Amino acid sequence: MGLFEPDTNIYRDRDILREDYQPEKIVGRDEELQQYISALQPVINGDQPSNIFLYGKAGVGKTACTGYLLSELQSDAEEHDVDITTIRTNCEDLSTSYQVAIQLINELRSSEEHVTTGYSKRQIYEMLWEELDKVGSTVIIVLDEVDHINDDSILYQIPRARANGNLTEAKVGIIGISNDFKFREGLSSKVQSSLCEKELQFPAYEAAELRDILRQRADIAFHDGVVPDAVIAKCAAYGAKDAGDARQSLDLLMETGDIGVEHQAEQLTEAHVDEARDSLEKSRVVEGVNGLTHQGQLVLYALLILNEEGKTPTRARDVQPQYEMVCERAAVDPLVPRRMRDHLGELAMLGIASRTERNKGEAGGRYYEYSLDTSPELLLEALEETVDIVGKTESIQKRFGDQLS
Template identity: 60%
Template structure:
């Protein structure tokens, strides 16, 4: 029933997010600054604490893994340098307590792992200090998606552990990676001063940088003559339009390749790229919206209705009255303004909403305005249950009725 096909791909995995190329393209400036920030490690000095921020898919994690792999290899040539690197993704971990437990288990063998509950916080921290000193030497701890942590105790304790007499043998360096530009602003001053010794911002890729990334991966992934330059440039152009996300661009090229394989053609065309984009965008909207809480759905629905009344871009304070009205209609208590803004930030990271920074100087200050950045029909389809619960707002009445009419004939 199954047999291998080899007409399109040589190595499809080269288009995946976790593929590590021999050279990272499109990030020369950022990697050079990053390398400089890591230089104290190879010198045997106290490591810098480094904070990276930028949108999803701009190379923060890939650049970190790339440089740390080289750092570990290069450190091995020095007899007086004992380097340990541990990477923890904080997605799903919302407290310092959870982070501390997972770090303890990172340093322990499987047979000695501790449970995720049942210990006083002070005991867990003592376990962590013991494990770090047991390893000794220089230890780099990478906290990816660090913005998921609601309290910043661990972000203060780790960088200051040696200065506060918690550690004697180990020198700790923290690398925090965040998709949320505002996360740093919410840190307490004492955490900000220690965690953010060195700050690196990874901007969105432009079309040329995305083209170089896609070309590099395509040379490994596809057979000769399967994909030409025009196809790669189209994928890069779409990626630049979609917030400069390399991950989305690679997904687009892979989906186009899969469609070519499914159609049993011997090459990827621009039409297949456009078809792939439509498929991915529909799936991304459904997946992104389905992962939101009920409040997230209400915030998005409020913004959609304002968009259809041509009132966007709009500030969060102007979205709030409609969001509160919708929450009232479904019988739930509205979130406080800050938590509502968190949902707007999440929608922005998902690429469903655009957040526009405004700066009006001393008098007006800095603020954000929000606008819908995806097909309204697709969003309303994904919000179907919310629309039913709240009721059809007059601004989207014609769109919802049109969708229902079409569904009757399909």
């Protein structure tokens, strides 16, 4: 017998739980789907597509709903003899309109005709108009994570391409997908007026909706009888509590299944869910902390010390003295307050800390308060090297004692 043998007791198809799986039916998003269908209706009529922007946190179904509806739209369009071309681009690694335009051109060309940088922006846009007009008819451009683009040139150029005489054959619409609810506020007024025709908000999932999503996937991914309702409910409850994020809930269910395989279980249990959550949380914290710069880790350690002294939630100006003390012990120069606040914001973005806006009116003004949003025990373990360099404050030693030895 070899070292590796197929596991057949738990999983039927583990890949069903992965992010790139497109379900045949979307559950938990009836209202949003109906609004989305209405926004896409002009396409099936052969009219100019509306520009549509979707907003919501990661894992709330924006990309899944888009993939599902565009597949349905393509199928229905063929039945009604409407010609539609869809181009999907993830902008996570594309920071400029110039890079996005090149990516779109290459999506429309064969690999032998791909272009790279070296052309002027005007030349690149001329190539893009040429390729789009070659396609003709209706073209829908999906820009996932569109908020990563630092300039809004392409978001102005494409919607106005026909009006400016750059396109004569193609009718182009943009679907922008963003995790940043304030993305539109950062666009210039001229872009806002010509771009955002339809906006859809995707709220966080509630526990009941997450249960439906998990049960739908579990029935395909696992063998019959392996995943009881109590396990589904617990994974959904954790997901709803954390962020209403279906991706997190599915990751938790997959990790639960993997632990079941490791334990050679015939059925998953709530204890498996608890073990899976601890494992994922530890991995998330370690990965997040390791991804911080040295200064970011020092800011985090300062916030951790304040937490153990019972001084959180706290304002950035009250973190600064503690942070400067930590820097002094680490023999590094502290950052100016503005840069230190940037690191606090990064901690909040990563989910390691939380940031709450306060408004005290004319007398107190508006400001943010910061708190830890992660287990101090896990943070200390992840910050082991930083703790060794900086040393342990009295509050840290009192709380954790021999754990740090």
